Amino acid sequence: MISQIRFAGIGGQGVILAGLILGEAAAIEGLNVIQTQDYGSQSRGGHSIADVIIGDEPIYNLIVTKADILVALAQLGYKATKHELKKDGLLIVDTDLVKPDREFIGAPFTKLAEEKVGLALTVNMVALGYLVAKTGIVKKESVEEAIRRRVPKGTEEINLKAFNVGYEEGAK
Amino acid sequence: MKYPFPVGTNDFIQGDEAIARAAILAGCRFYAGYPITPASEIFEAMSLYMPLVDGVSIQMEDEIASIAAIIGASWTGVKAMTATSGPGFSLMMENLGYAIMTETPIVIVDVQRSGPSTGQPTLAAQGDVMQAIWGTHGDHSLIVLSPATVQEAFDMTIKAFNLAEKYRTPVVLLTDAEVGHMREKVNIPNPDEIELLYRKLPQSDEEAKFPFGDIHGDLIPPMPIFGKGYRTYVTGLTHDERGKPKTVESEIHEKLIKRIVAKIENNKKDIIxxxxxxxxxxxxxxxxxxxxxxxxxxxxxxxxxxxxxxxxxxxxxxxxxxxxxxxxxxxxxxxxxxxxxxxxxxxxxxxxxxxxxxxxxxxxxxxxxxxxxxxxxxxxxxxx
Amino acid sequence: MYLKSSYEIRDKYLRKDMLPTIFCPGCGIGSVLQFTLRAIDELGWSQDEVVWVSGIGCSSRVPGYVDFDGLHTTHGRALAFATGIKMANPDLKVIVFAGDGDIAAIGGNHFIHAVRRNLDVTVILINNFTYGMTGGQVAPTTLKGLRGTTAPYGSFENPFDIAQLAVASGANYVARWTVFNYVQGIKSVKKALQKKGFTLVEFLSPCPISFGRRNRMKTAPELIKWYQQITIPISKAKNMPPEELEGKIVIGEFVDRDRPSLEEEYERLKKRAKQMMGFEEGEE
CATH class of the missing domain: 3.40.50.920 (Rossmann fold)
Structure with missing residues (x-):
């Protein structure tokens, strides 16, 4: 089976890092995976999209054609890409920042990052934790290993904490 | 030797990063570049790695200077590379011709984006094929490679250096924004498992007198690099076998250009x-x-x-x-x-x-x- | 000052099979080449440790005539090629022999950046106020009012002062002479060659055929006489008001300092990087 997962937000939310860590976790599990990204020219404030395609068979569609899962962290990102989510696809949103016009699940990820982790910047890891808990697309331990490998040195603990805050929220 | 990235293992990296790592493993020790989307990640990786392996990575004032610098470096015997995208590749056409004419081994990576002009900087295209082959003026030949995956981007970068060295020619690695920015699983072999080729150097002072002569009958002259006492003179003007400018003798021009084209054409089976x-x-x-x-x-x-x-x-x-x-x-x-x-x-x-x-x-x-x-x-x- | 005979210099340093040169009667390039070769000779440098690099133009043909490693490159780009040579092998000494069109027009950007980086090269600049090889078009150095084939009514643009441009961009040593200043010229080149970092010695050099003929100075002596009229030694210029210096060209040494060169800075960077990343110096 092949799953197309898209993270959408605005520049600066760490959307691409979330995609990268999910991809690395899949690679750790020996799955086939491709991770790509699309961003506007602005370094901050433009829309930012990270795609992860995970499969246990060879991947030929190199871009997300119809996403199985869309994780939207900002209205701008949601609007830019909502039409590329499958009709029966899963929409996960930051419920404070995105007002979807279709069925969705989610939590106030940014608020959770601020209040439970103490750093709004970790919103990407909170959302990733929520996604993994809800879908089981990769194992929790693989993501934790990927976080240790990929986040800047010295920030491993806070990112792991954020991931777990999101995971617990999703497991509720 | 210690490498600034894991070797003998799999990694989950972008195409651009794979190209930089492959270049280091191919023995590239000189990189000159100018920032441009979507090739900047190659330059950034080179800036990080080169000082650690006693190589040079330098930001030039433009792409004309970048390719000029790597040609200069190559004449000191160092494997050298630059990377760019369409707008910068256009600027390189002048000195790409110089590298062909002077038979200088270099590797140029073009991470293609949509053009013409500034076009779509972040999006992939394959619009530079004709430019890579025919973009510089005059009759000529060179080698152009095209990878489809991040693994191929890695493997073909090593191949690009090997072909450049073997045939004393510029080689263009023609990739695109998608491969450049995509992350995939890549096998990075142990350095001792990678076959590397090096340019032929003159074996005697007599050989060194013919930096542009077919002295071995294989169409590829040994390269008398600078600083070894050969006192080589290299010019972009039409030159004879010794490198002496001969700008009006038609038979000398014909002989030189036909050899430069033939050394690629006659070795098609090996290259393709x-x-x-x-x-x-x-x-x-x-x-x-x-x-x-x-x-x-x-x-x-x-x-x-x-x-x-x-x-x-x-x-x-x-x-x-x-x-x-x-x-x-x-x-x-x-x-x-x-x-x-x-x-x-x-x-x-x-x-x-x-x-x-x-x-x-x-x-x-x-x-x-x-x-x-x-x-x-x-x-x-x-x-x- | 003891001077070896010109024949001795010629026999030692020129490639006989490349002669004769393409230079016209009265051309100043030969004199400047001689100053440079004499400076190298006096320093006792080996011909195997120096690379001559050039772009396009009459003066750029010089690396072909001298018995050294030489790279005759594309128009204006000599300094970019030289950057690669010097950085890839800092043991090599690099001389860039160039003309004013090459350095100040098409290669202007490469020039200011090579100076800014303080690349350890010596530029020997032939400034003849014209594009000699292509037949006498005006250059970015042509003084206002002077004529060329592309300015039949006289140049209407402001000229560049290349030496001052180099000073402002951060060169370690900059001097300007005319080919008539034989002794100062050799001394300056010698000084420039010995110094680390970017060094420039500019020579006002006669081009009677392409430039002089169009400006009522048909012979080299006429051009040299003209240089005497328009040049002012720096010691004298210092005490002159700007109005009097209008239309004059100051000659002499403009700067002589020892800022770290690009290669020295890069060596430092390598050490810093290795320390930061836990790579031990000298480790296999």
Whole structure:
């Protein structure tokens, strides 16, 4: 089976890092995976999209054609890409920042990052934790290993904490 | 030797990063560049790695200077590379010609984006094929490679250095924004498992007197690099075997240029590399390269399931071009489709190769999106 | 000052099979080449440790005539090529022999950046106020009012002062002379060659055929006489008001300092990087 997962937000939310860590976790599990990204020219404030395609068979569609899962962290990102989510696809949103016009699940990820982790910047890891808990697309331990490998040195603990805050929220 | 990244293992990295790591493992120790999307990640990786392996990475004032600097470095005997995208590649055309004329081994990476001009900086395209082959003025030849995956970007970077050294020629690694920015699993071998080639150096003072002469009968002169006492004179003017400018003698010009072209053309079999899928009994043949070849492979699989005898020829080397192979394929195929992200470039070469033996049609896509397998299938079915 | 005979210099340093040169009667390039070769000779440098690099133009043909490693490159780009040579092998000494069109027009950007980086090269600049090889078009150095084939009514643009441009961009040593200043010229080149970092010695050099003829100075002596009229030694210029210096060209040494060169800075960077990343110096 092949799953197309898209993270959408605005520049600066760490959307691409979330995609990268999910991809690395899949690679750790020996799955086939491709991770790509699309961003506007602005370094901050433009829309930012990270795609992860995970499969246990060879991947030929190199871009997300119809996403199985869309994780939207900002209205701008949601609007830019909502039409590329499958009709029966899963929409996960930051419920404070995105007002979807279709069925969705989610939590106030940014608020959770601020209040439970103490750093709004970790919103990407909170959302990733929520996604993994809800879908089981990769194992929790693989993501934790990927976080240790990929986040800047010295920030491993806070990112792991954020991931777990999101995971617990999703497991509720 | 200690490497600044893990070796002998798999890694999950971008195409650009894979190119930088492969260059380091190929022995590249001089990089000059200028920031440009989507090639900057190569430069950033080189800036991080080069000082750690006693190499040089330097930001020049533009792409003209970048390619000039790597040519200068190469004449000191160092393997050298630069990377850019369309707008910068255009600026490099002048000194690409100089590198061809002076038979300087260098590697140029063009991470293609949509053009002309600034175009779509972050989106992939394959619009620079003709420019890579024919962009610089005058009669010439060089080598152009095209990777389809991050693993191929890694492997072909090493191949690019080997071919540059072996044939004393510039080699263009023609990739694109998609491969450059995409992350995939890549096997990074142990350095001692990588076969590396090095340019032929003169074995005697007598040999060194002919930096541009076919003294071994293989069309490739040994390269008397600077600082070894050879006192080599190198010029972009037409020159004789010793390097002396000869700007009005037509027979000397003809001899020089024909040798530079022949050293690539006569070694086609060694240089050219391609892959085939279900080609043997194919009635419908798709010819593709780079990122699009992956969608084309999928299209072949789907078409075969539906009972359509489709096959794929995936070109890994775009120049020199195997026109004879295309003619062979054209003799057995009912129809050839060329799928590429431009308005028809390799298409024209395929048409020439097919030599009227069968119909050749273009499946074109521009604007930054890659062909999906169904884009290709749709075109093919329409023609059935 | 003891001077070896010119024949001795010629026999030692020129490639006989490349002669004769393409230079016209009265051309100043030969004199400047001689100053440079004499400076190298006096320093006792080996011909195997120096690379001559050039772009396009009459003066750029010089690396072909001298018995050293030489790279005759594309128009204006010599300094970019030289950057690669010097950075890839800092043991090599690099001389860039160039003309004013090459350095100040098409290569202007490469020039200011090579100076800014303080690349350890010596530029020997032939400034003849014209494009000699292509037949006498005006250059970015042509003084206002002077004529060329592309300015039949006289140049209407402001000229560049290349030496001052180099000073402002951060060169370690900059001097300007005319080919008539034989002794100062050799001394300056010698000083420039010995110094680390970017060094420039500019020579006002006669081009009677392409430039002089169009400006009522048909012979080299006429051009040299003209240089005497328009040049002012820096010691004298210091005490002159700007109005009096209008239309004059100051000659002499403009700067002599020892800022770290690009290669020295890069060596430092390598050490810093290795320390930061836990790579031990000298480790296999």
């Amino acid at each position: 590399e391609y892959e085939t899928y279900d080609l043997d009994d194919a009635e419908i043949v798709i010819i593709s390269y780079g990122i699009v070849a992956r969608s084309a492979e999928r299209a072949v699989k789907i078409l075969r399931k539906e009972g359509i005898k489709a096959g794929l020829l995936k070109l890994n080397v775009l120049w020199p071009f195997d026109f004879e192979l295309i003619e062979e394929i054209a003799e057995q195929a009912k129809k050839i489709y060329v799928a590429e992200m431009n308005l028809g470039q390799v298409y024209h070469m395929v048409k020439e190769g097919a030599n009227g033996k069968t119909e050749v049609e273009l499946i074109s896509k521009i604007g930054g999106e890659i062909h999906t397998p169904y884009d290709i299938i749709g075109e093919i079915k329409r023609g059935l």
